Amino acid sequence: MAVSHDLRTFKNAAWLGWQMEANWTDPFVFATYSIVKPVAGSLILVFMYLVITGGETQTPFFSYMFIGNAFYMFVAEVLFGVTWVIHDDREHYMTLKQVYIAPIKFYIYVFGRAAIKIAITTVGVLVTLAFGVIWLGVEIDLGAVDWMVFIPALLVGLLTMLIMGLALGGVTFLTAKHGMGINEGIAGVFYVLSGVIFPITVLPEWAQSISYLLPVTYWMEALRRGLSPDLMTSLSGATGLSDFSNLEILLTLALSAVAFLFISSAIFRYADKTARRKGKIDWTTSY
Amino acid sequence: MQSAVEVKGLTRVFEPKKKKEGKSVTALNKVDLRIESGELFGLLGPNGAGKTTLLKILSTLLLPTAGKAFVAGFDVEKDFTEVRKRINMVSGGEISGYGLLTVKENLWMFTQFYGMKSSVAKQRIDELLTQFGLADKKDEKVRTLSTGQRQKMNVIRGFVTDPEIIFLDEPTLGLDVNASRVIRDFIVDWVQAKENRTVLLTTHYMMEADQLCDRIAIIDDGRILACDTPENLKKLVKMNRTLKLDVTSLKDTSKFGSIAGVEQFTFQDDAEKNQTYLKFILTHDSAVTDIISEVQRKGARILSLQKTEPTLEDVFIKMVGKGFE
Amino acid sequence: MSDTWLITNLRAIRGRAYPRVIGSKREPSWLFFDITLPLLTVSAYAYIYKYMDAPPEFVGFVILGGAMTAFWLNILWAMASQLYWEKEIGNLQLYLIAPISRMSILAGMAVGGLFMTAIRAAATMIIGILLFGIALSFAQPGMIILVFMVTMVSLYGMGMMFASLYLLLGREAYHLSNLLTEPVYLASGLYFPVRALGFWAAAGASIIPMTLGLDALRQLFYPSSGSEYGFLPVNTELAILAVLCVVFLWLSKYSLAYMEKLGKTTGRLTLRWQ
Ligand SMILES: Nc1ncnc2c1ncn2[C@@H]1O[C@H](COP(=O)(O)OP(=O)(O)OP(=O)(O)O)[C@@H](O)[C@H]1O
Numbered sequence: 038m039a040v041s042h043d044l045r046t047f048k049n050a051a052w053l054g055w056q057m058e059a060n061w062t063d064p065f066v067f068a069t070y071s072i073v074k075p076v077a078g079s080l081i082l083v084f085m086y087l088v089i090t091g092g093e094t095q096t097p098f099f100s101y102m103f104i105g106n107a108f109y110m111f112v113a114e115v116l117f118g119v120t121w122v123i124h125d126d127r128e129h130y131m132t133l134k135q136v137y138i139a140p141i142k143f144y145i146y147v148f149g150r151a152a153i154k155i156a157i158t159t160v161g162v163l164v165t166l167a168f169g170v171i172w173l174g175v176e177i178d179l180g181a182v183d184w185m186v187f188i189p190a191l192l193v194g195l196l197t198m199l200i201m202g203l204a205l206g207g208v209t210f211l212t213a214k215h216g217m218g219i220n221e222g223i224a225g226v227f228y229v230l231s232g233v234i235f236p237i238t239v240l241p242e243w244a245q246s247i248s249y250l251l252p253v254t255y256w257m258e259a260l261r262r263g264l265s266p267d268l269m270t271s272l273s274g275a276t277g278l279s280d281f282s283n284l285e286i287l288l289t290l291a292l293s294a295v296a297f298l299f300i301s302s303a304i305f306r307y308a309d310k311t312a313r314r315k316g317k318i319d320w321t322t323s324y
Numbered sequence: 325m326q327s328a329v330e331v332k333g334l335t336r337v338f339e340p341k342k343k344k345e346g347k348s349v350t351a352l353n354k355v356d357l358r359i360e361s362g363e364l365f366g367l368l369g370p371n372g373a374g375k376t377t378l379l380k381i382l383s384t385l386l387l388p389t390a391g392k393a394f395v396a397g398f399d400v401e402k403d404f405t406e407v408r409k410r411i412n413m414v415s416g417g418e419i420s421g422y423g424l425l426t427v428k429e430n431l432w433m434f435t436q437f438y439g440m441k442s443s444v445a446k447q448r449i450d451e452l453l454t455q456f457g458l459a460d461k462k463d464e465k466v467r468t469l470s471t472g473q474r475q476k477m478n479v480i481r482g483f484v485t486d487p488e489i490i491f492l493d494e495p496t497l498g499l500d501v502n503a504s505r506v507i508r509d510f511i512v513d514w515v516q517a518k519e520n521r522t523v524l525l526t527t528h529y530m531m532e533a534d535q536l537c538d539r540i541a542i543i544d545d546g547r548i549l550a551c552d553t554p555e556n557l558k559k560l561v562k563m564n565r566t567l568k569l570d571v572t573s574l575k576d577t578s579k580f581g582s583i584a585g586v587e588q589f590t591f592q593d594d595a596e597k598n599q600t601y602l603k604f605i606l607t608h609d610s611a612v613t614d615i616i617s618e619v620q621r622k623g624a625r626i627l628s629l630q631k632t633e634p635t636l637e638d639v640f641i642k643m644v645g646k647g648f649e
Numbered sequence: 650m651s652d653t654w655l656i657t658n659l660r661a662i663r664g665r666a667y668p669r670v671i672g673s674k675r676e677p678s679w680l681f682f683d684i685t686l687p688l689l690t691v692s693a694y695a696y697i698y699k700y701m702d703a704p705p706e707f708v709g710f711v712i713l714g715g716a717m718t719a720f721w722l723n724i725l726w727a728m729a730s731q732l733y734w735e736k737e738i739g740n741l742q743l744y745l746i747a748p749i750s751r752m753s754i755l756a757g758m759a760v761g762g763l764f765m766t767a768i769r770a771a772a773t774m775i776i777g778i779l780l781f782g783i784a785l786s787f788a789q790p791g792m793i794i795l796v797f798m799v800t801m802v803s804l805y806g807m808g809m810m811f812a813s814l815y816l817l818l819g820r821e822a823y824h825l826s827n828l829l830t831e832p833v834y835l836a837s838g839l840y841f842p843v844r845a846l847g848f849w850a851a852a853g854a855s856i857i858p859m860t861l862g863l864d865a866l867r868q869l870f871y872p873s874s875g876s877e878y879g880f881l882p883v884n885t886e887l888a889i890l891a892v893l894c895v896v897f898l899w900l901s902k903y904s905l906a907y908m909e910k911l912g913k914t915t916g917r918l919t920l921r922w923q
């Protein structure tokens with residue numbers, strides 16, 4: 038009974054998410070839009086690389102960087118997506134109040150809308166990777182992929198991101214217009230410290246010790262190991278996580294997901310209560 | 325003297341966004357209207373009648389499809405800059421400004437778009453805030469105001485620039501009795517305080533129109549159906565004034581029918597209660613005194629008296645063919 | 650008469666700039682993010698260059714580019730889409746009935762936005778410089794200021810133009826702004842010298858005033874890097890930027906007048922979204 042009700046909420050929210058994400062234009066424009074952004078983001082890195090190295094992209098470091106950057110889209114988009122739902126409703130359509138007083142579980146609604154975001158991002162990631170493999174010689178061999186590592190890593194990692202996104206979404210209740218900045222900030226921290234586009238070993242010591250506390254560090258490593266095992270063997274020692282076995286990495290990731298589940302729901306409940314106490318739920322802050 | 329507003333054959337048609345979908349709407353249909361300087365003029369009409377459309381055209385936000393409109397003698401289409409210098413507009417329920425500014429800052433900001441000197445503006449804002457009983461809120465953020473407080477602020481925003489002509493689109497929409505009264509009283513005082521100040525307001529509240537306005541235009545479906553003083557409008561309805569009297573038992577009622585101003589007279593005796601009921605239909609109010617003295621002459625006492633008059637609502641129902649609110 | 654017209658419009662500009670300036674003071678929570686966010690991206694890119702043993706000026710290039718993103722984001726989110734939101738709130742019609750040039754409203758938005766963003770960008774730059782121990786050359790302070798100012802006027806001119814054009818869009822506005830980030834960072838060479846794109850691509854990207862402005866600033870801050878990494882000579886870039894200034898200001902005035910006319914005719918300019 039309750040489950041089917043939740044399921045319906047989820048489905049409705051996903052439908053709404055799809056309407057908002059994609060239904061503003063025809064499918065062709067939408068597809069172009071969804072692809073141009075991630076590819077351009079990757080090309081920035083490609084040009085940075087080319088300016089310095091002068092043309093050679095078939096190196097392990099280039100593949101390392103390219104793959105990490107492609108998967109980072111999930112980090113940015115999921116964190117952003119979950120929080121955006123809350124922010125967007127509040128700032129622009131003022132429907133949050135309605136959603137809020139409606140008898141549905143708010144977070145199911147949010148996850149439903151985020152699910153669409155994940156689906157769309159997946160397309161972007163795939164296109165980016167295909168672009169890298171075909172034109173830039175990024176080292177991924179579908180025959181060599183270690184699916185037993187890759188699939189669990191992908192799923193657990195996405196779940197962790199969703200849970201973190203919810204916590205950050207709660208925080209936007211409390212912050213002003215650029216509350217979105219918080220999750221961009223967190224995403225940015227991951228970009229710098231989690232070995233997304235360069236191995237953490239180039240960071241100063243103190244920064245590296247933070248890296249080991251961030252789930253994304255393990256996520257990125259696990260995804261690369263799953264997707265391109267040979268690449269990671271050739272870079273062995275350089276990524277700073279060689280001491281961890283595949284299983285250890287996955288377990289660390291799973292543990293951090295559980296930990297964040299507790300942290301998130303605590304933050305969200307606190308933020309939610311504070312927002313109601315201060316009467317901020319239906320504030321708009323544009324100027 | 326220069327008319328404050330002059331409208332000739334004004335027509336406004338809204339085309340549907342996509343040609344195929346929907347049909348075009350004629351919001352105003354050959355409207356003629358003249359509002360003299362110094363008038364407090366009301367536009368009364370059901371939802372979708374075209375009131376807001378007319379105000380938008382007069383305030384240079386919308387172009388007419390056909391016809392002409394002049395504000396303070398200037399063509400709204402061509403001399404819009406001159407028009408804008410002389411007008412302001414307030415709509416009920418608007419949420420103008422920025423929520424994080426204080427009431428005073430928000431009002432100050434809007435005065436700057438009229439080139440007001442800051443010191444002058446600030447002083448005038450303070451005066452108006454006090455008049456509207458909002459002085460204690462002046463340093464509060466706009467987003468913390470209640471609907472009524474917010475609307476008072478909006479009204480101040482319109483008047484603070486001291487326009488010659490102000491357009492008020494349902495200025496008391498959704499306000500309680502007190503807040504509405506503060507705003508109404510202010511509007512009346514404002515028009516009277518100086519010559520050549522003109523107000524054009526739209527409203528759905530009959531009482532408001534009746535009490536406030538010098539003249540009223542009843543508008544429906546883009547057409548002006550009638551335009552006159554509230555008094556004269558009420559005369560338009562042939563619904564007569566009636567006078568009903570309960571008196572102590574009265575034997576001789578022969579004279580009542582022939583009193584000047586009485587159109588029709590009926591009566592009924594209630595022997596059990598020892599009372600008589602008299603009912604008159606009057607063409608003239610002066611008949612009332614004559615009737616009462618006639619009752620007294622016959623040695624009867626008046627137990628109750630009830631006089632009914634047509635209201636603006638009766639006028640409205642008659643004109644528009646449907647009720648209000 | 651023309652004197653009071655000028656004063657009226659200057660007051661209008663000040664009036665519209667005010668909420669922006671006061672706004673970030675009232676809600677300082679996000680000032681923090683506006684400074685640290687670009688720093689994070691900048692750090693990531695700086696470390697890549699470090700990892701690849703790039704010449705030291707590249708870290709400086711990235712920091713300058715990162716500071717520039719603050720302006721671009723301000724253009725997209727607080728200029729381009731602003732009139733659209735003003736319309737939704739109902740402010741637009743109040744601006745339109747005021748006896749002032751419509752450009753004053755846009756200019757007020759721009760001035761307020763530019764002022765606050767400049768403070769943030771400066772903070773980002775200073776922290777970046779300290780963090781990565783960068784040495785910039787200040788041999789030509791006059792030119793640096795001039796190039797910066799001309800870049801900003803043309804950039805915000807472009808933003809003012811966007812503001813009017815965005816009125817044509819509805820929900821799409823958000824998506825357009827969202828789209829105009831990474832591709833523009835790429836085209837304008839925010840994180841690498843734009844010359845790397847090749848002459849024609851870089852020339853095309855120069856329509857965005859940031860491109861040449863940033864390239865010129867990099868050459869001024871690193872005088873010796875110009876010959877190897879600069880796109881065009883600084884003076885040429887400055888001249889083109891000056892032309893862009895005029896073009897964008899004129900276009901913004903033209904498109905705003907066009908939008909107003911269109912709105913008055915169709916009746917959609919003052920219509921709230923529902
Ligand atoms: N911008 C527009 N585009 C299309 N149709 C419009 C537009 N503005 C008004 N209309 C139509 O014109 C007619 C008159 O509208 P208007 O807003 O003037 O009515 P009103 O008298 O102010 O009504 P209310 O009492 O509900 O405020 C309506 O049928 C409305 O749907």
Ligand SMILES: [Mg+2]
Nearest residue numbers: 375376377493
């Ligand atoms: Mg109306």
